[in-house]
Amino acid sequence: MSVFINQHSKIVVQGITGRDGGFHAGQMKEYGAGNNLVAGVTPGKGGQEAVGVPVFNTVQDAVDATGADTSCIFVPPAFAVDAIYEAVSAGIKLVVCITEGLPVNDMMAAYTFVKDSGARLIGPNCPGLISPGQSKVGILPGHICREGKVGVVSRSGTLTYEVVDQLTRNGLGQSTCIGIGGDPIVGTNFIDCLEAFEADPETEAAILIGEIGGDDEEKAAEYIQEKVSIPVVSFIAGRTAPPGKRMGHAGAIVSGGKGTAESKEAAFTAAGVPVAKKPSDLVPLLAEKYAPAKAALENN
Amino acid sequence: MKVHEYQAKELFVERGLAVPDGEVATTPEEAEAIASRIGDQVVVKAQVHVGGRGKAGGVKLAKDPAEAKEKATAILGMDIKGLTVEKVLVTRAVDIVEEYYIGLIMDRASKRPMFIVSAEGGMDIEAVAAETPEKIHTLAVDPRYGVQGWQVRQLAFKTTSDPVVVKGMVKALTVLYDVFMATDASLIEINPFVKTKDGECWSVDAKLNIDDNALYRQKRVAEMRDMSAEDASEMEAKEAGLSFVKLDGNVGCIVNGAGLAMATMDLVQFFGGMPANFLDIGGSSNPDKVVKAMNIILRDQNVKAILFNIFGGITRCDDVAAGLLKATEQLDVKVPIVVRLTGTNEEKGREMLEGTSLHPVVTMDEGVQKALELAGGAQ
Numbered sequence: 001m002s003v004f005i006n007q008h009s010k011i012v013v014q015g016i017t018g019r020d021g022g023f024h025a026g027q028m029k030e031y032g033a034g035n036n037l038v039a040g041v042t043p044g045k046g047g048q049e050a051v052g053v054p055v056f057n058t059v060q061d062a063v064d065a066t067g068a069d070t071s072c073i074f075v076p077p078a079f080a081v082d083a084i085y086e087a088v089s090a091g092i093k094l095v096v097c098i099t100e101g102l103p104v105n106d107m108m109a110a111y112t113f114v115k116d117s118g119a120r121l122i123g124p125n126c127p128g129l130i131s132p133g134q135s136k137v138g139i140l141p142g143h144i145c146r147e148g149k150v151g152v153v154s155r156s157g158t159l160t161y162e163v164v165d166q167l168t169r170n171g172l173g174q175s176t177c178i179g180i181g182g183d184p185i186v187g188t189n190f191i192d193c194l195e196a197f198e199a200d201p202e203t204e205a206a207i208l209i210g211e212i213g214g215d216d217e218e219k220a221a222e223y224i225q226e227k228v229s230i231p232v233v234s235f236i237a238g239r240t241a242p243p244g245k246r247m248g249h250a251g252a253i254v255s256g257g258k259g260t261a262e263s264k265e266a267a268f269t270a271a272g273v274p275v276a277k278k279p280s281d282l283v284p285l286l287a288e289k290y291a292p293a294k295a296a297l298e299n300n
Numbered sequence: 301m302k303v304h305e306y307q308a309k310e311l312f313v314e315r316g317l318a319v320p321d322g323e324v325a326t327t328p329e330e331a332e333a334i335a336s337r338i339g340d341q342v343v344v345k346a347q348v349h350v351g352g353r354g355k356a357g358g359v360k361l362a363k364d365p366a367e368a369k370e371k372a373t374a375i376l377g378m379d380i381k382g383l384t385v386e387k388v389l390v391t392r393a394v395d396i397v398e399e400y401y402i403g404l405i406m407d408r409a410s411k412r413p414m415f416i417v418s419a420e421g422g423m424d425i426e427a428v429a430a431e432t433p434e435k436i437h438t439l440a441v442d443p444r445y446g447v448q449g450w451q452v453r454q455l456a457f458k459t460t461s462d463p464v465v466v467k468g469m470v471k472a473l474t475v476l477y478d479v480f481m482a483t484d485a486s487l488i489e490i491n492p493f494v495k496t497k498d499g500e501c502w503s504v505d506a507k508l509n510i511d512d513n514a515l516y517r518q519k520r521v522a523e524m525r526d527m528s529a530e531d532a533s534e535m536e537a538k539e540a541g542l543s544f545v546k547l548d549g550n551v552g553c554i555v556n557g558a559g560l561a562m563a564t565m566d567l568v569q570f571f572g573g574m575p576a577n578f579l580d581i582g583g584s585s586n587p588d589k590v591v592k593a594m595n596i597i598l599r600d601q602n603v604k605a606i607l608f609n610i611f612g613g614i615t616r617c618d619d620v621a622a623g624l625l626k627a628t629e630q631l632d633v634k635v636p637i638v639v640r641l642t643g644t645n646e647e648k649g650r651e652m653l654e655g656t657s658l659h660p661v662v663t664m665d666e667g668v669q670k671a672l673e674l675a676g677g678a679q
Contacts, residue, residue, distance in 0.1 A: 077516075078517070101513045103484055103511055103513050104406055104514070105406065105443065105481065105484050107411075108412055108413065109443045112443075112444060139613060141612070141644060144643070157557045157559065157613065158556055158557030159560040160559070161611045161613055161643060162563070182558055182559070209559070211562060215409065237563045238565075238566065239569070240547070240562075240565045240566050240568075240575060241562060241565070241578070242547065245578075246512075246543075247545060247558055247562055250512070252558060252562065277570060278566070278570050279563055279664065280664065
């Protein structure tokens with residue numbers, strides 16, 4: 001099983017005729033079991049075809065014609081907030097926004113709109129998610145993943161690939177890998193993902209990759225202690241980051257003494273969640289709490 | 301992006317919020333002339349993007365124009381926390397009897413603009429929050445409807461029962477919200493917001509930070525950027541689509557992705573070294589970006605080795621390899637370069653680098669250790 005997406009997901013790519021949108025739509029089409037890519041949207045290019053699927057002028061047209069229920073957004077930052085509203089208004093239940101650089105104040109209202117509509121937003125500024133062997137929505141490279149039972153949730157892109165790659169190389173597959181995004185306001189947080197992992201009978205353990213800025217990790221630590229029974233291990237990026245400097249991600253900033261790696265590490269440690277000192281320690285740490293990881297390490 | 305006090309005050313004044321009469325000066329003579337025009341005691345205030353200007357000696361009272369000139373002479377050129385003062389704001393001094401803090405931030409927890417108000421003004425609000433949290437009142441606003449009059453009145457009455465201050469504060473809070481939304485701010489604050497002996501309210505200081513993501517549609521605010529207050533390399537990197545932060549170590553890092561770039565820096569420190577920088581070359585790689593990145597890093601004389609840590613997703617390893625070859629051709633690279641390429645088109649990328657003087661490695665741990673060894677060992 002998997003969380004948020006599966007082999008039945010019907011994906012529409014907003015911005016499918018763009019360079020990145022087109023490339024990744026092709027990758028999504030080829031990935032998984034179920035021909036998940038059903039449509040693309042680019043205003044003014046309705047009636048055309050891209051990577052073998054029909055292109056529509058509006059998300060509503062795409063939904064009406066194909067039954068799309070999941071959207072993946074690649075449109076430029078100035079139009080991406082509008083794309084989120086459009087997808088949700090057309091009845092899309094899962095909106096994954098890959099685009100980086102959305103004005104944060106626009107996201108405040110959009111966040112509430114999505115919540116009130118009962119839809120789920122992942123991102124913005126994220127790599128999306130993948131359920132190995134079933135479906136992927138976004139840009140995570142499929143070839144590094146493998147079907148399995150470890151859930152991965154992260155604020156990062158390539159650091160997630162690094163960790164997923166280590167899991168796969170050690171023979172540990174993943175149920176779902178989710179990049180929630182590096183912005184200060186994202187639609188889905190660690191707790192949402194942990195809740196889904198906990199509820200998914202096929203997810204037996206989880207890896208959480210946090211970074212400096214905000215307090216989502218601290219809240220996640222509290223949540224794990226209270227509500228999560230599957231083993232969880234973590235890593236926090238940015239302990240060497242100087243305060244007051246935005247480290248690439250708009251959300252990765254220590255300001256006013258808040259959002260430090262130390263604070264997050266302390267919260268996880270207090271909640272009984274081991275924190276890896278370096279990414280390559282994650283699998284060995286997981287092995288201490290999760291027998292299949294131990295067995296996998298011994299076999300490798 | 302940060303906006304100077306005097307620039308933020310312009311935005312306040314346009315919306316009818318009272319700030320003491322003042323002008324910005326870049327020379328002591330200008331400061332003297334402004335003080336003569338104001339014809340009263342003035343405060344000479346350094347315009348730099350750091351907190352604690354007062355404590356650092358960057359804010360001085362002057363009783364007449366001659367003294368204003370003298371104080372401006374002392375403050376202009378002064379170094380405050382690594383920044384040189386290029387401008388001072390010369391502003392009429394007001395006789396303060398009460399000080400308040402009022403601010404508005406983009407609150408990550410509530411995902412809304414949140415007012416923060418305190419009767420403990422003039423101090424570091426973080427210290428107030430830590431020591432006497434009961435003295436801070438907050439209000440998160442639903443951005444879909446905007447701020448309502450009763451909300452700011454209620455907030456003001458929580459802070460004080462003085463009708464003069466309530467009236468002034470309601471106006472100031474309303475203007476703050478207006479400026480916040482109009483400029484795509486991430487933080488705006490008036491500290492202190494004051495009541496004077498004459499029973500008037502004034503916004504005597506202003507701080508305004510703008511969301512970089514929104515600068516494309518904030519032409520006027522973008523023009524307020526003070527290039528002299530920015531790190532030249534960081535600005536150059538930004539223009540090239542790179543994200544760069546200078547640090548003090550000797551291992552230059554070029555990485556794709558912010559999370560992996562932070563993790564790489566951390567790993568350098570874990571193995572006993574210090575990173576020279578944070579550098580994220582971003583998603584879609586083009587070889588010219590790699591050249592630019594190398595160029596910026598090589599300018600730092602401390603750099604003794606460079607580590608490339610690339611996990612190809614959108615970024616293609618062969619593109620990075622092409623950029624690396626181009627960079628080593630174009631630039632006079634005297635320091636060793638360690639290259640870790642993995643992911644999309646890794647084989648192709650590695651093939652391209654065969655027979656060069658670059659040091660290929662397979663894992664991140666190996667890469668960092670190799671770079672440290674070549675940089676002359678852990679520090």
